[in-house]
Amino acid sequence: MNLSCQSCGAQLVVAETLRTTTCPYCAAPSVVERPPSRDRPPPTFALGFVQTPAKAKELARQNLLRRSFWAPSSVRNASVEELRGIYVPAWLYSALAESDFSASIGENYTETETYTTTENGRTVTKTRQVTKTEWRPLRGRHTEYVPDVIVTASSGLPNDELEHIEPFDLRGLRRYHDALVAGWITEEPSLAQEQCMEQARDEVTAYVKKRLAAFMPGDSHRELSFSTRFHNEALVVCLLPVWVMALRHDLQKPPLRFLVNGQTGKVYGRVPVSWVKVALAVLLALLVAGGLYLLFSSK
Numbered sequence: 676m677n678l679s680c681q682s683c684g685a686q687l688v689v690a691e692t693l694r695t696t697t698c699p700y701c702a703a704p705s706v707v708e709r710p711p712s713r714d715r716p717p718p719t720f721a722l723g724f725v726q727t728p729a730k731a732k733e734l735a736r737q738n739l740l741r742r743s744f745w746a747p748s749s750v751r752n753a754s755v756e757e758l759r760g761i762y763v764p765a766w767l768y769s770a771l772a773e774s775d776f777s778a779s780i781g782e783n784y785t786e787t788e789t790y791t792t793t794e795n796g797r798t799v800t801k802t803r804q805v806t807k808t809e810w811r812p813l814r815g816r817h818t819e820y821v822p823d824v825i826v827t828a829s830s831g832l833p834n835d836e837l838e839h840i841e842p843f844d845l846r847g848l849r850r851y852h853d854a855l856v857a858g859w860i861t862e863e864p865s866l867a868q869e870q871c872m873e874q875a876r877d878e879v880t881a882y883v884k885k886r887l888a889a890f891m892p893g894d895s896h897r898e899l900s901f902s903t904r905f906h907n908e909a910l911v912v913c914l915l916p917v918w919v920m921a922l923r924h925d926l927q928k929p930p931l932r933f934l935v936n937g938q939t940g941k942v943y944g945r946v947p948v949s950w951v952k953v954a955l956a957v958l959l960a961l962l963v964a965g966g967l968y969l970l971f972s973s974k
Contacts, residue, residue, distance in 0.1 A: 681705060692831075694762075694861040704858040714868050718851040719911035720767065722843055724859075724937040728758055731918040731935040738933070738942040739922065746946045753924035753931065760937060762861040762914040764828040765837065766868070767845075768875035770908040772883050774817045776901035780893035781808040808895065817887055817901075824882075826874045828864035828912060832934075834874060839943035840936040843915060847938065856914065864912060872910060879905070 682703035689696045689707050697704050711717050726734070732755055743750045788805045791798055823845050827834045849855065880903055887901055916937030921930035922944075933944030 692863055692865055694863050695856055695859060697858065706853040706857055706861075709863075714866075715864050716912055718764070718914050720848045721762065721851045721855045721914040722845075722847050722916055722938055723849065723855065724760060724916040726916075726918065726935060726937050726940050728760070728918070730940065731920070731937070732758065734935055734940050734942050735918075735920055735922065735933040735944065738944065739931075739946065742946045746948065747924070749924045750931075750946060753922040755920055756923040756930050757921040759919050760859055761917050761919055762856050762859055763832050763837070763917045764862055764864040765825050765913050765915050766828050766864075766871045766875065766910050767913040768824040768826065768872070768879075768908070768910050769820070769822040770876075770879060771818065771820050771906040772879055772903050773906060774883050774887065774901045774903040775814075776817060776887055776899065777812070777814045778887075778891055778896045778899040779810045780813045780891060781810050781895040781897070783808050783894040810897075811893075813892070813896075817883070817890060819883070819886065821879050821882060824875050824878050825913070825915070826871050826878065828866050828871055829862055830865040831862065832917070836934060836943060837915075840917070840934050840939075840941045843936065843938055848913070851914065861914065868910065872908075875910070876905060879903070 689705075693707070694709075695704060695706050709715070735755075739750065739753060783806050785804050785806055787802050789800060789802050791800050793799070825837070825841060825843065827837045883901070883903055884899075887899060888896070891899070918935035918937050920933050920935070922933055923930045931944055931946065933942060935942050
């Protein structure tokens with residue numbers, strides 16, 4: 676998409692996946708206005724960045740050092756090759772979840788049991804208390820409003836990675852306006868709304884399963900099953916602040932990708948494992964075990 680800079684008039688080319696750009700001639704930020712669609716509606720809310728670039732680098736570095744014991748030695752000296760602050764689009768979902776459930780509820784009780792055993796060559800009769808469980812069927816309906824479920828709307832940031840840097844403090848949500856994101860990289864939604872809706876429903880279903888398990892009466896339960904219907908569903912686009920950085924530790928290998936929650940500072944990144952270190956540790960453990968065996972077996 677072509678866009679004229681409002682400051683100097685230069686012609687800019689904006690990628691289809693981005694909502695913002697910065698003029699390379701005068702550094703003026705611009706926000707692209709595109710016709711809304713079902714899968715790409717305008718943002719409703721946004722969360723602002725709290726963590727500075729320096730703090731994001733420090734947090735990622737601390738996280739890397741804590742996890743570097745089994746990593747290649749070069750990881751400890753990894754340097755930040757690239758750091759970008761991105762407003763990542765996500766769908767904010769809420770719904771009334773109505774679930775019909777059934778389960779077997781266990782109630783514990785104790786009985787005195789008589790048994791025989793041998794003591795000093797003689798058969799003796801004794802008693803002991805044993806716990807048994809009486810099972811009873813239970814059926815019912817559980818209804819709960821589930822708010823603020825976040826699922827990614829970005830094909831560049833999978834939902835499992837986004838979950839690793841959650842939660843976001845949604846008390847800081849602000850109504851979206853262009854001034855909030857001007858000067859930042861802001862991505863447009865790139866996943867279909869229906870796909871994200873199903874992901875959100877799956878998350879709510881997993882949440883309901885935990886809630887039902889905690890709700891069950893008695894001392895224990897088994898054979899819990901349920902079906903959930905969703906009512907009053909709401910789905911809006913929210914822009915989330917995320918620092919994305921590339922950490923280079925080996926010129927012959929791809930950089931490590933680390934994510935930092937731009938609001939809370941929570942860090943996520945995959946660190947490679949040095950199988951040489953693992954093999955040496957296993958070998959050392961085997962040598963120690965073998966030495967102890969020889970030591971005690973010779974006595």
